[in-house]
Amino acid sequence: xxxxxxxxxxxxxxxxxxxxxxxxxxxxxxxxxxxxxxxxxxxxxxxxxxxxxxxxxxxxxxxxxxxxxxxxxxxxxxxxxxxxxxxxxxxxxxxxxxxxxxxxxxxxxxxxxxxxxxxxxxxxxxxxxxxxxxxxxxxxxxxxxxxxxxxxxxxxxxxxxxxxxxxxxxxxxxxxxxxxxxxxxxxxxxxxxxxxxxxxxxxxxxxxxxxxxxxxxxxxxxxxxxxxxxx
Amino acid sequence: xxxxxxxxxxxxxxxxxxxxxxxxxxxxxxxxxxxxxxxxxxxxxxxxxxxxxxxxxxxxxxxxxxxxxxxxxxxxxxxxxxxxxxxxxxxxxxxxxxxxxxxxxxxxxxxxxxxxxxxxxxxxxxxxxxxxxxxxxxxxxxxxxxxxxxxxxxxxxxxxxxxxxxxxxxxxxxxxxxxxxxxxxxxxxxxxxxxxxxxxxxxxxxxxxxxxxxxxxxxxxxxxxxxxxxx
DNA sequence: GGCCACAACTTTGTTGACATAAATGTTCCT
DNA sequence: AGGAACATTTATGTCAACAAAGTTGTGGCC
Numbered sequence: 001x002x003x004x005x006x007x008x009x010x011x012x013x014x015x016x017x018x019x020x021x022x023x024x025x026x027x028x029x030x031x032x033x034x035x036x037x038x039x040x041x042x043x044x045x046x047x048x049x050x051x052x053x054x055x056x057x058x059x060x061x062x063x064x065x066x067x068x069x070x071x072x073x074x075x076x077x078x079x080x081x082x083x084x085x086x087x088x089x090x091x092x093x094x095x096x097x098x099x100x101x102x103x104x105x106x107x108x109x110x111x112x113x114x115x116x117x118x119x120x121x122x123x124x125x126x127x128x129x130x131x132x133x134x135x136x137x138x139x140x141x142x143x144x145x146x147x148x149x150x151x152x153x154x155x156x157x158x159x160x161x162x163x164x165x166x167x168x169x170x171x172x173x174x175x176x177x178x179x180x181x182x183x184x185x186x187x188x189x190x191x192x193x194x195x196x197x198x199x200x201x202x203x204x205x206x207x208x209x210x211x212x213x214x215x216x217x218x219x220x221x222x223x224x225x226x227x228x229x230x231x
Numbered sequence: 232x233x234x235x236x237x238x239x240x241x242x243x244x245x246x247x248x249x250x251x252x253x254x255x256x257x258x259x260x261x262x263x264x265x266x267x268x269x270x271x272x273x274x275x276x277x278x279x280x281x282x283x284x285x286x287x288x289x290x291x292x293x294x295x296x297x298x299x300x301x302x303x304x305x306x307x308x309x310x311x312x313x314x315x316x317x318x319x320x321x322x323x324x325x326x327x328x329x330x331x332x333x334x335x336x337x338x339x340x341x342x343x344x345x346x347x348x349x350x351x352x353x354x355x356x357x358x359x360x361x362x363x364x365x366x367x368x369x370x371x372x373x374x375x376x377x378x379x380x381x382x383x384x385x386x387x388x389x390x391x392x393x394x395x396x397x398x399x400x401x402x403x404x405x406x407x408x409x410x411x412x413x414x415x416x417x418x419x420x421x422x423x424x425x426x427x428x429x430x431x432x433x434x435x436x437x438x439x440x441x442x443x444x445x446x447x448x449x450x451x452x453x454x455x456x457x458x459x460x461x462x
Numbered sequence: 463g464g465c466c467a468c469a470a471c472t473t474t475g476t477t478g479a480c481a482t483a484a485a486t487g488t489t490c491c492t
Numbered sequence: 493a494g495g496a497a498c499a500t501t502t503a504t505g506t507c508a509a510c511a512a513a514g515t516t517g518t519g520g521c522c
């Protein structure tokens with residue numbers, strides 16, 4: 001076995017910046033788990049992580065604690081931590097929660113933001129995007145979607161909803177991507193999002209919310225239809 | 232100063248039951264914080280807690296970590312943990328989240344549970360309860376409400392929604408109680424819940440959901456009106 | 463040859479000591 | 493007296509060693 005697992009970071013060890021560093025490492029691991037770079041079932045060994053990030057075992061332990069709270073890993077006593085598996089049922093649970101919370105965020109964002117906020121997004125989801133999707137440039141759509149989501153949550157100004165959405169989106173990040181990649185999904189999603197954005201622009205919070213809910217439910221239906229492909 | 236803060240528990244220290252014990256202590260502290268037995272701003276000192284529960288400081292540390300994740304305490308570096316304060320804004324945020332998630336739970340519970348499940352609750356919220364409330368027996372109403380909430384969440388069968396509701400209800404537990412104690416609120420709440428229960432009994436998930444949402448929004452309005460009393 | 467028992471090894475759990483930062487108390491100088 | 497610098501105290505942050513549990517490998521016995 002190799003002497004040491006590669007150290008991602010070999011800085012001169014800042015003196016008392018432990019706290020912030022731990023926070024950073026949580027983000028890194030969140031991303032790796034969300035992207036399945038650490039796939040479900042993968043073991044997270046304390047000493048290995050300690051070496052990898054050049055931190056002490058107790059720091060690793062604390063980090064594992066927060067990842068456990070977030071539901072990203074499960075710890076079995078005396079056996080360590082593994083990346084949590086996402087049960088089928090959980091996926092549907094999360095869709096329902098997303099319908100509720102993202103709907104809330106769209107509604108509130110529509111109420112709070114000045115209408116012109118949505119103009120750049122309407123532009124971005126327009127004809128150019130339609131052509132890009134037709135050519136298979138799904139990443140562009142996905143990026144636009146992500147930016148819109150961020151801005152919406154920002155304007156919704158509800159830290160609790162934002163936090164909870166953060167938690168569930170970590171778990172279903174990859175599934176969301178895969179659904180977007182399904183043939184025809186991006187085109188359908190673009191159209192509906194454009195519709196939603198027009199409601200937002202005109203300040204029609206109720207219809208914006210309904211449309212967002214329809215979008216998420218529709219994504220769930222696509223997942224259901226193609227589930228053998230995606231899971 | 233006293234030698235030792237009183238030990239709540241002086242068992243012979245079970246051998247390797249650390250994990251479960253820590254979990255218990257989290258529940259205890261959750262309750263104490265929710266009830267304001269530990270009021271906002273109260274300090275939680277590590278050694279003190281360690282003595283009180285007869286556990287090691289690192290165990291306390293882990294417990295404080297989970298309480299922090301739950302948003303019940305805030306930790307400032309090198310200064311320790313204090314019970315988190317609930318800002319005005321947060322209360323409104325939580326009401327909105329509750330409308331979304333409890334609405335979801337009522338809808339799904341209505342869909343999943345056999346209708347007769349709600350009969351005992353309808354009974355319980357009936358005329359007897361009306362008279363009890365008139366006589367000022369608010370506790371009885373509050374208990375019935377709590378049982379209904381638990382059964383609803385149970386039948387809704389959405390662990391994510393249940394978890395998130397757990398988190399926010401810890402924070403607003405006391406406020407919820409105080410609103411219930413406002414003159415007239417319990418009577419109004421009873422009536423609306425009875426209405427909701429009839430929808431649930433007849434399997435009308437959509438109207439049950441709408442009614443639940445109306446109930447929570449109404450509670451928010453009461454809070455707003457009497458906020459100088461409650462906060 | 464299969465299987466149980468035992469032993470070595472690996473990994474997590476726990477404890478206590480030490481380091482460091484903030485708060486408090488004290489002293490000395492103006 | 494007032495205040496700044498310093499010392500003390502108190503609590504948290506960090507680390508490394510030790511203990512316990514689990515896993516794996518080996519050997520003997522039937």
